[in-house]
Amino acid sequence: MSNHLLYIAMGKHRGMRRTTNEDSIAYKYPSNYDLLRRRGVLLALAEGVAMSKSGAEASQAAVSRLIDNYYSQPNSWDCRLALLQAVKQVNAEVHRLYHKSSTTLIAAVIHNANIFIAHVGDSRAYHYHDKMLEQVTNDHIVQKQRPKGGTKPKLTRAIGHRKTVKVDITEMPIHEGNTFLLVSDGVTRYLENQHLQQLLRNSPTETVRDIIQASNQAGGIDNISAIIVRVGRVLQNEESLANHLEQTRPQIMVDIPDAMPVRKVVSAKIPLPFDRLRHEPLQTGRLPQGRGQFWFGIMILLIVIIAMLAYSIFVKQ
Helix, strand or coil: CCCEEEEEEEEEECCCCCCCCCEEEEEECCCCHHHHHHHCEEEEEEEECCCCCCHHHHHHHHHHHHHHHHHCCCCCCCHHHHHHHHHHHHHHHHHHHCCCCCECEEEEEEECCEEEEEEECCCEEEEEECCEEEECCCCCEEEEECCCCCEEEEECCCECCCCCCCCEEEEEECCCCCEEEEECHHHHCCCCHHHHHHHCCCCHHHHHHHHHHHHHHCCCCCCEEEEEEEEEEECCCHHHHHHHHHHHCCCEEECCCCCCCCCHHHHHHCCCCCCCCCCCCCCCCCCCHHHHHHHHHHHHHHHHHHHHHHHHHHHHC
16 A cells, blocks of 8 residues: 655634633654655644643643654554554653643544544544545543533543543545544534535635634634645655655644634634624714714803803993
8 A cells, every 4th residue: 555645734823812822733744755654644633621730731742742652653563553552652741741731632643545543532533525524533521510500511531631541543544535624622612514514625724724714703712723634646656755745845824813814615604603893984073973962062051151141241330
Protein backbone atom coordinates (compact mmCIF):
# COMPACT_ATOMS: atom_id res chain seq x y z
CA MET A 1 0.00 0.00 0.00
CA SER A 2 1.06 3.62 -0.56
CA ASN A 3 0.45 6.86 1.27
CA HIS A 4 -1.84 9.51 -0.14
CA LEU A 5 -1.05 13.18 -0.62
CA LEU A 6 -2.85 15.15 2.08
CA TYR A 7 -4.19 18.70 2.03
CA ILE A 8 -4.32 20.08 5.56
CA ALA A 9 -5.68 23.29 7.11
CA MET A 10 -6.02 24.17 10.78
CA GLY A 11 -6.88 27.15 12.92
CA LYS A 12 -7.98 28.24 16.36
CA HIS A 13 -9.58 31.28 17.95
CA ARG A 14 -10.05 32.43 21.54
CA GLY A 15 -13.76 33.02 20.90
CA MET A 16 -15.85 36.08 21.70
CA ARG A 17 -16.06 35.68 25.48
CA ARG A 18 -12.59 34.40 26.47
CA THR A 19 -9.43 36.46 26.85
CA THR A 20 -7.15 33.40 26.63
CA ASN A 21 -7.05 30.31 24.43
CA GLU A 22 -6.64 26.93 26.11
CA ASP A 23 -6.98 24.93 22.87
CA SER A 24 -3.86 23.56 21.18
CA ILE A 25 -3.43 22.11 17.69
CA ALA A 26 -0.41 20.49 16.06
CA TYR A 27 0.63 18.16 13.27
CA LYS A 28 3.62 16.40 11.78
CA TYR A 29 3.81 15.73 8.07
CA PRO A 30 7.20 13.99 7.75
CA SER A 31 9.37 15.23 4.93
CA ASN A 32 11.46 12.11 5.32
CA TYR A 33 10.02 9.62 2.85
CA ASP A 34 10.96 6.53 4.87
CA LEU A 35 9.45 7.95 8.09
CA LEU A 36 6.26 8.85 6.25
CA ARG A 37 5.96 5.33 4.83
CA ARG A 38 6.57 3.83 8.27
CA ARG A 39 4.47 6.10 10.52
CA GLY A 40 2.29 8.35 8.33
CA VAL A 41 0.97 11.84 9.20
CA LEU A 42 -0.19 12.79 12.70
CA LEU A 43 -2.76 15.50 13.54
CA ALA A 44 -3.71 16.44 17.12
CA LEU A 45 -6.17 18.74 18.88
CA ALA A 46 -6.50 19.27 22.65
CA GLU A 47 -8.78 21.44 24.80
CA GLY A 48 -7.64 22.46 28.26
CA VAL A 49 -10.44 21.53 30.64
CA ALA A 50 -12.23 24.53 32.13
CA MET A 51 -11.70 25.12 35.85
CA SER A 52 -8.38 23.25 35.82
CA LYS A 53 -5.32 25.13 37.02
CA SER A 54 -3.17 25.06 33.89
CA GLY A 55 -5.44 24.01 31.05
CA ALA A 56 -3.47 25.83 28.35
CA GLU A 57 -0.17 24.29 29.45
CA ALA A 58 -1.73 20.84 29.69
CA SER A 59 -3.21 20.99 26.18
CA GLN A 60 0.01 22.28 24.64
CA ALA A 61 2.01 19.57 26.38
CA ALA A 62 -0.47 16.94 25.21
CA VAL A 63 -0.14 17.70 21.48
CA SER A 64 3.61 18.32 21.48
CA ARG A 65 4.48 15.27 23.57
CA LEU A 66 2.10 13.12 21.54
CA ILE A 67 4.06 13.88 18.38
CA ASP A 68 7.38 13.12 20.06
CA ASN A 69 6.10 9.92 21.65
CA TYR A 70 4.35 8.58 18.56
CA TYR A 71 7.31 8.92 16.20
CA SER A 72 9.69 7.39 18.74
CA GLN A 73 7.75 4.16 19.27
CA PRO A 74 9.45 0.88 18.22
CA ASN A 75 9.50 0.29 14.48
CA SER A 76 8.10 -3.19 15.02
CA TRP A 77 4.80 -1.76 16.30
CA ASP A 78 1.99 -0.99 13.87
CA CYS A 79 0.46 2.51 13.77
CA ARG A 80 -2.55 1.59 15.88
CA LEU A 81 -0.45 0.28 18.77
CA ALA A 82 2.07 3.12 18.47
CA LEU A 83 -0.72 5.73 18.68
CA LEU A 84 -2.42 4.01 21.61
CA GLN A 85 0.78 3.77 23.64
CA ALA A 86 1.76 7.35 22.78
CA VAL A 87 -1.55 8.69 24.14
CA LYS A 88 -1.18 6.67 27.32
CA GLN A 89 2.33 8.03 27.80
CA VAL A 90 1.04 11.58 27.29
CA ASN A 91 -1.62 10.99 29.94
CA ALA A 92 1.00 9.86 32.46
CA GLU A 93 3.25 12.84 31.69
CA VAL A 94 0.46 15.44 31.98
CA HIS A 95 -0.76 13.84 35.21
CA ARG A 96 2.74 14.00 36.67
CA LEU A 97 3.83 17.43 35.44
CA TYR A 98 0.58 19.43 35.55
CA HIS A 99 -1.01 18.71 38.89
CA LYS A 100 -4.80 19.14 38.95
CA SER A 101 -4.80 20.02 35.24
CA SER A 102 -6.33 18.03 32.42
CA THR A 103 -7.21 18.27 28.75
CA THR A 104 -9.19 16.51 26.07
CA LEU A 105 -7.26 14.99 23.19
CA ILE A 106 -8.18 13.80 19.74
CA ALA A 107 -5.55 12.62 17.30
CA ALA A 108 -5.55 11.12 13.83
CA VAL A 109 -2.83 9.16 12.08
CA ILE A 110 -3.16 8.72 8.32
CA HIS A 111 -0.98 5.91 7.08
CA ASN A 112 -1.21 4.10 3.76
CA ALA A 113 -4.93 3.57 3.02
CA ASN A 114 -6.13 3.88 6.64
CA ILE A 115 -6.82 6.45 9.33
CA PHE A 116 -6.47 5.75 13.05
CA ILE A 117 -8.31 8.10 15.43
CA ALA A 118 -7.49 8.20 19.16
CA HIS A 119 -10.01 9.95 21.36
CA VAL A 120 -10.29 11.05 25.00
CA GLY A 121 -12.92 13.64 25.99
CA ASP A 122 -15.51 15.56 23.99
CA SER A 123 -13.48 16.89 21.08
CA ARG A 124 -14.87 15.24 17.96
CA ALA A 125 -13.84 13.66 14.66
CA TYR A 126 -16.02 13.65 11.54
CA HIS A 127 -15.72 11.87 8.18
CA TYR A 128 -17.06 13.65 5.08
CA HIS A 129 -17.55 11.45 2.01
CA ASP A 130 -20.08 11.14 -0.81
CA LYS A 131 -21.50 14.55 0.24
CA MET A 132 -22.46 13.09 3.64
CA LEU A 133 -21.01 13.84 7.09
CA GLU A 134 -20.56 11.11 9.68
CA GLN A 135 -19.55 11.63 13.30
CA VAL A 136 -16.78 9.14 14.04
CA THR A 137 -16.31 9.60 17.81
CA ASN A 138 -18.66 9.56 20.80
CA ASP A 139 -18.33 12.24 23.47
CA HIS A 140 -17.07 11.03 26.84
CA ILE A 141 -19.61 12.97 28.89
CA VAL A 142 -22.58 12.42 31.17
CA GLN A 143 -25.40 14.81 32.01
CA LYS A 144 -25.36 15.94 35.64
CA GLN A 145 -28.33 17.50 37.40
CA ARG A 146 -27.96 21.15 38.39
CA PRO A 147 -29.00 22.15 41.95
CA LYS A 148 -31.55 24.62 40.56
CA GLY A 149 -32.83 22.32 37.83
CA GLY A 150 -31.72 21.28 34.39
CA THR A 151 -28.60 19.36 33.43
CA LYS A 152 -24.95 20.14 32.72
CA PRO A 153 -22.51 17.99 30.70
CA LYS A 154 -19.54 16.60 32.63
CA LEU A 155 -16.48 14.87 31.20
CA THR A 156 -15.98 11.25 32.17
CA ARG A 157 -12.47 11.01 30.69
CA ALA A 158 -9.63 13.47 30.23
CA ILE A 159 -5.89 13.40 29.69
CA GLY A 160 -4.05 13.93 32.97
CA HIS A 161 -7.07 13.52 35.22
CA ARG A 162 -5.87 10.15 36.52
CA LYS A 163 -2.66 8.14 36.27
CA THR A 164 -4.16 5.89 33.61
CA VAL A 165 -6.77 6.56 30.94
CA LYS A 166 -8.98 4.52 28.64
CA VAL A 167 -8.43 5.51 25.01
CA ASP A 168 -10.90 4.90 22.19
CA ILE A 169 -9.21 3.90 18.92
CA THR A 170 -11.10 3.90 15.62
CA GLU A 171 -9.65 2.52 12.38
CA MET A 172 -11.15 3.31 8.97
CA PRO A 173 -10.15 2.94 5.32
CA ILE A 174 -9.59 6.15 3.36
CA HIS A 175 -10.06 6.99 -0.31
CA GLU A 176 -9.14 9.89 -2.53
CA GLY A 177 -11.57 12.75 -1.97
CA ASN A 178 -12.40 11.83 1.64
CA THR A 179 -12.24 14.66 4.20
CA PHE A 180 -11.71 14.34 7.95
CA LEU A 181 -12.51 17.05 10.48
CA LEU A 182 -11.29 17.39 14.08
CA VAL A 183 -12.99 20.08 16.18
CA SER A 184 -13.27 21.33 19.74
CA ASP A 185 -16.58 21.68 21.56
CA GLY A 186 -16.44 25.42 20.90
CA VAL A 187 -17.59 24.40 17.41
CA THR A 188 -19.99 21.56 18.12
CA ARG A 189 -22.02 23.50 20.69
CA TYR A 190 -23.19 25.71 17.80
CA LEU A 191 -22.78 23.94 14.46
CA GLU A 192 -24.84 20.85 13.81
CA ASN A 193 -23.99 18.18 11.27
CA GLN A 194 -25.90 19.76 8.40
CA HIS A 195 -24.08 23.07 8.91
CA LEU A 196 -20.66 21.43 8.95
CA GLN A 197 -21.59 19.31 5.96
CA GLN A 198 -22.44 22.41 3.97
CA LEU A 199 -19.18 24.13 4.89
CA LEU A 200 -17.01 21.12 4.05
CA ARG A 201 -17.81 21.48 0.36
CA ASN A 202 -15.24 24.29 0.21
CA SER A 203 -11.45 24.03 0.29
CA PRO A 204 -9.84 23.04 3.62
CA THR A 205 -8.53 26.56 4.32
CA GLU A 206 -11.85 28.21 3.49
CA THR A 207 -13.70 25.66 5.62
CA VAL A 208 -11.52 26.26 8.68
CA ARG A 209 -12.06 30.02 8.39
CA ASP A 210 -15.81 29.60 7.91
CA ILE A 211 -16.17 27.22 10.87
CA ILE A 212 -14.39 29.66 13.18
CA GLN A 213 -16.36 32.65 11.93
CA ALA A 214 -19.69 30.82 12.14
CA SER A 215 -18.99 29.61 15.69
CA ASN A 216 -18.09 33.15 16.78
CA GLN A 217 -21.12 34.57 15.02
CA ALA A 218 -23.40 32.13 16.82
CA GLY A 219 -22.07 33.13 20.26
CA GLY A 220 -18.39 32.23 20.56
CA ILE A 221 -18.68 31.41 24.25
CA ASP A 222 -15.68 29.05 24.18
CA ASN A 223 -12.33 28.63 22.45
CA ILE A 224 -12.66 27.32 18.89
CA SER A 225 -10.34 24.94 17.03
CA ALA A 226 -10.60 22.99 13.78
CA ILE A 227 -8.32 20.73 11.75
CA ILE A 228 -9.24 19.54 8.28
CA VAL A 229 -7.40 17.00 6.14
CA ARG A 230 -8.48 16.12 2.60
CA VAL A 231 -7.17 12.96 0.99
CA GLY A 232 -5.54 13.38 -2.41
CA ARG A 233 -4.07 10.99 -4.94
CA VAL A 234 -1.61 8.26 -4.06
CA LEU A 235 1.93 9.46 -3.37
CA GLN A 236 4.28 8.18 -6.07
CA ASN A 237 7.81 8.76 -4.81
CA GLU A 238 10.13 10.87 -2.65
CA GLU A 239 10.34 13.66 -5.22
CA SER A 240 6.57 14.04 -5.39
CA LEU A 241 6.47 14.27 -1.58
CA ALA A 242 9.01 17.09 -1.55
CA ASN A 243 7.10 19.01 -4.23
CA HIS A 244 3.81 18.52 -2.44
CA LEU A 245 5.11 19.78 0.90
CA GLU A 246 6.75 22.79 -0.72
CA GLN A 247 3.49 23.82 -2.35
CA THR A 248 0.91 22.91 0.30
CA ARG A 249 2.56 22.86 3.73
CA PRO A 250 -0.21 24.02 6.09
CA GLN A 251 0.00 27.02 8.41
CA ILE A 252 -1.78 27.21 11.74
CA MET A 253 -4.19 30.13 11.62
CA VAL A 254 -4.55 31.77 15.03
CA ASP A 255 -7.21 34.32 16.03
CA ILE A 256 -8.53 35.02 12.56
CA PRO A 257 -9.84 38.62 12.68
CA ASP A 258 -13.39 38.81 13.99
CA ALA A 259 -14.34 41.38 11.36
CA MET A 260 -13.70 39.02 8.46
CA PRO A 261 -16.94 38.63 6.47
CA VAL A 262 -18.49 35.20 6.67
CA ARG A 263 -19.01 33.31 3.43
CA LYS A 264 -22.54 33.39 2.08
CA VAL A 265 -23.10 29.71 2.78
CA VAL A 266 -22.63 30.36 6.50
CA SER A 267 -24.92 33.34 6.86
CA ALA A 268 -27.55 31.58 4.76
CA LYS A 269 -27.55 28.33 6.69
CA ILE A 270 -26.80 29.26 10.32
CA PRO A 271 -29.42 31.29 12.19
CA LEU A 272 -27.98 33.65 14.77
CA PRO A 273 -29.42 33.68 18.32
CA PHE A 274 -29.27 37.48 18.40
CA ASP A 275 -29.94 40.42 16.09
CA ARG A 276 -27.04 41.79 14.13
CA LEU A 277 -25.77 45.22 15.17
CA ARG A 278 -27.12 47.94 12.96
CA HIS A 279 -24.44 50.28 11.62
CA GLU A 280 -26.33 53.60 11.33
CA PRO A 281 -24.57 56.95 10.72
CA LEU A 282 -24.31 59.25 13.72
CA GLN A 283 -26.50 62.36 13.60
CA THR A 284 -24.74 65.60 14.48
CA GLY A 285 -26.03 69.13 15.20
CA ARG A 286 -29.38 67.84 16.46
CA LEU A 287 -30.50 66.64 19.84
CA PRO A 288 -32.52 63.46 20.14
CA GLN A 289 -36.21 64.13 19.87
CA GLY A 290 -37.15 63.62 23.54
CA ARG A 291 -34.39 65.83 24.93
CA GLY A 292 -35.03 68.51 22.26
CA GLN A 293 -38.64 68.90 23.35
CA PHE A 294 -37.58 69.23 27.00
CA TRP A 295 -35.07 72.03 26.40
CA PHE A 296 -37.45 73.80 24.00
CA GLY A 297 -40.04 73.95 26.79
CA ILE A 298 -37.47 75.37 29.24
CA MET A 299 -36.53 78.12 26.77
CA ILE A 300 -40.20 79.14 26.29
CA LEU A 301 -40.70 79.27 30.06
CA LEU A 302 -37.64 81.53 30.52
CA ILE A 303 -38.86 83.86 27.78
CA VAL A 304 -42.26 84.15 29.49
CA ILE A 305 -40.68 84.88 32.89
CA ILE A 306 -38.36 87.54 31.44
CA ALA A 307 -41.30 89.16 29.61
CA MET A 308 -43.38 89.29 32.81
CA LEU A 309 -40.52 90.85 34.78
CA ALA A 310 -39.94 93.48 32.09
CA TYR A 311 -43.64 94.28 31.94
CA SER A 312 -43.88 94.75 35.71
CA ILE A 313 -40.85 97.06 35.76
CA PHE A 314 -42.11 99.28 32.93
CA VAL A 315 -45.65 99.50 34.39
CA LYS A 316 -44.30 100.67 37.78
CA GLN A 317 -42.25 103.35 36.09
